[in-house]
Amino acid sequence: xxxxxxxxxxxxxxxxxxxxxxxxxxxxxxxxxxxxxxxxxxxxxxxxxxxxxxxxxxxxxxxxxxxxxxxxxxxxxxxxxxxxxxxxxxxxxxxxxxxxxxxxxxxxxxxxxxxxxxxxxxxxxxxxxxxxxxxxxxxxxxxxxxxxxxxxxxxxxxxxxxxxxxxxxxxxxxxxxxxxxxxxxxxxxxxxxxxxxxxxxxxxxxxxxxxxxxxxxxxxxxxxxxxxxxxxxxxxxxxxxxxxxxxxxxxxxxxx
Numbered sequence: 001x002x003x004x005x006x007x008x009x010x011x012x013x014x015x016x017x018x019x020x021x022x023x024x025x026x027x028x029x030x031x032x033x034x035x036x037x038x039x040x041x042x043x044x045x046x047x048x049x050x051x052x053x054x055x056x057x058x059x060x061x062x063x064x065x066x067x068x069x070x071x072x073x074x075x076x077x078x079x080x081x082x083x084x085x086x087x088x089x090x091x092x093x094x095x096x097x098x099x100x101x102x103x104x105x106x107x108x109x110x111x112x113x114x115x116x117x118x119x120x121x122x123x124x125x126x127x128x129x130x131x132x133x134x135x136x137x138x139x140x141x142x143x144x145x146x147x148x149x150x151x152x153x154x155x156x157x158x159x160x161x162x163x164x165x166x167x168x169x170x171x172x173x174x175x176x177x178x179x180x181x182x183x184x185x186x187x188x189x190x191x192x193x194x195x196x197x198x199x200x201x202x203x204x205x206x207x208x209x210x211x212x213x214x215x216x217x218x219x220x221x222x223x224x225x226x227x228x229x230x231x232x233x234x235x236x237x238x239x240x241x242x243x244x245x246x247x248x249x250x251x252x253x254x255x256x
Contacts, residue, residue, distance in 0.1 A: 053072060053073070053096060053251070053252040053253045054069050054096060054098070054251045054252060054253060055069075055070075055096045055097050055098055055114060055115075055116060057098050057100070061100055061111065061112045062100070064100055064111040064112065065100045065101045065102060065103070065107075065110075065111045066100065066101040066107075066209075066249060067098055067099075067100050067101075067249070068098060068099050068100070068101065068209075068210075068211040068247035068248060068249055069097075069098050069247055069248060069249075069250070069251045069252060070095055070096055070097040070098065070115060070245055070246070070247050070252075071206055071246045071247065071248060071252055071255075072093060072094050072095055072096055072252060073093055073094065073252070074093065074246070075093060075244075075246070076091040076092065076093050076244070077091075077092060077093050077094075077095040077117075077243065077244060077245055077246075078091060078092050078095060078117060078241060078242070078243050078244075079091040079241070079242045080122075080239050080240065080241050080242075081239070081240045081242075082235050082236040082239050082240075083236050083240075084232070084233060084234055084235055084236040085233055085234050086234050086235075088124060088129070088234075088235065089124065090122050090123055090124035090125075090130075090133075091122070091123060092117055092118070092121040092122050092123065093121075094117070094118055094121035095115050095116065095117045095245065096115070096116050097113065097114050097115030097116055097245070098113060098114060098115075098247070099112070099113035099151070099211060099213065099245075099247055100112045100113065101195070101211070102154070106157060107167070107169075107193075107195055108154065108157050108169035108171050108193040108195075109154050109157050109171075110151055110154045110193070112150075112151055113150070113151040113175075114148065114149070114150045114151070115148070115149050115245065116146040116147070116148050117146060117147040117148075118141075118145060118146055119133075119134050119139045119140075119141035119144065119145060119146065119147060120134050120141050120145070122134070122139075137228045138226060138228070139179070139180055139226065140180060140181070143181065144178075144179070144180055144181045146178075147177070147178065147179045148177065148178040148179075149175055149176070149177045149178075149186070150175050150176050150177075151173055151174070151175040152174055152175045152176060153174040153175070154171050154172070154173060154174070155171065155172050155174060156170075156171055156172040156189070157169055157170075157171040158170050158171070160192075165196060165197065165199070165201075166194060166195060166196040166197075167194070167195050168192060168193070168194040168195075169192070169193045169194070170190060170191065170192055170193075171191050171193055172187060172188065172189045172190075172191065173187070173188040173191050173215065174186075174187050174188075175188075177219075179219070179224040179226075180224045180225050180226050181225065182223070182224040182225050184223055184224065186217075188215045188217045190215075190216075191213065191214065191215040192212070192213070192214040192215075193211065193212070193213050194211065194212040195209070195210070195211055196209065196210045196211075196212075197209050198210070198249075205246065206246065206248040206250065206255060207248060207250040207254070207255055208248040208249035208250030209248065209249045210246065210247065210248055211245075211246075211247040211248075212244070212245070212246055212247070213243070213244075213245040213247070214243065214244050214245075215241075215242075215243045216240070216241065216242050216243070217241055217243075218238045218239065218240055218241070219238070219239050219241055220237060220238050220239075221235075221237060221238070221239065222237065
């Protein structure tokens with residue numbers, strides 16, 4: 001049985017059109033220097049800004065480079081797939097967070113980044129399934145309301161497609177992910193980071209200069225202490241994640 005959440009097609013098409021150029025082919029083999037990352041103090045449940053749409057950026061990190069804010073509420077930002085005796089698919093579009101760009105000659109060498117995914121925002125299209133997912137036997141949202149990923153290093157930065165409108169890079173993101181009260185190191189290779197200057201075209205997606213981060217990676221539930229009799233039967237032990245973060249220099253609460 002396949003359970004899938006249907007994302008809003010119109011907004012997805014708009015975003016896809018705006019970034020179609022950004023995801024254009026080919027990675028140039030030349031390497032660019034990856035800068036060290038200024039790591040914010042551990043704060044797995046940091047408070048969002050008063051608007052509830054932005055995450056507060058530590059002052060030291062905000063001064064290290066240009067801050068880009070995640071754009072929640074439009075298109076799906078994270079999707080997940082579990083393939084076992086059943087196929088379960090889900091998504092969330094309520095991720096808040098930020099990324100701080102590196103120097104002008106290598107902006108993808110991010111100085112830092114942090115994203116919070118509210119557990120109770122995960123949608124599969126099945127209300128009972130969603131309730132179980134947030135429950136004590138699974139992700140336990142009352143005790144662990146957010147899944148948090150924090151960048152601690154960006155390495156292996158390579159320049160990719162570029163023109164007068166955009167520049168794209170591939171890189172390996174290194175950080176820490178907190179899920180179900182457990183924090184573990186996480187390395188995500190082959191991530192794409194694309195930058196585009198503000199224009200009439202990009203304004204159709206969001207105000208400000210834009211950044212797109214795209215990654216695919218697996219998460220093993222048992223690594224984060226999520227264990228029950230369903231895992232390995234109806235639900236896969238390893239969940240596949242697909243992350244697409246659209247970010248802007250203009251915070252989401254200032255977009256309208």
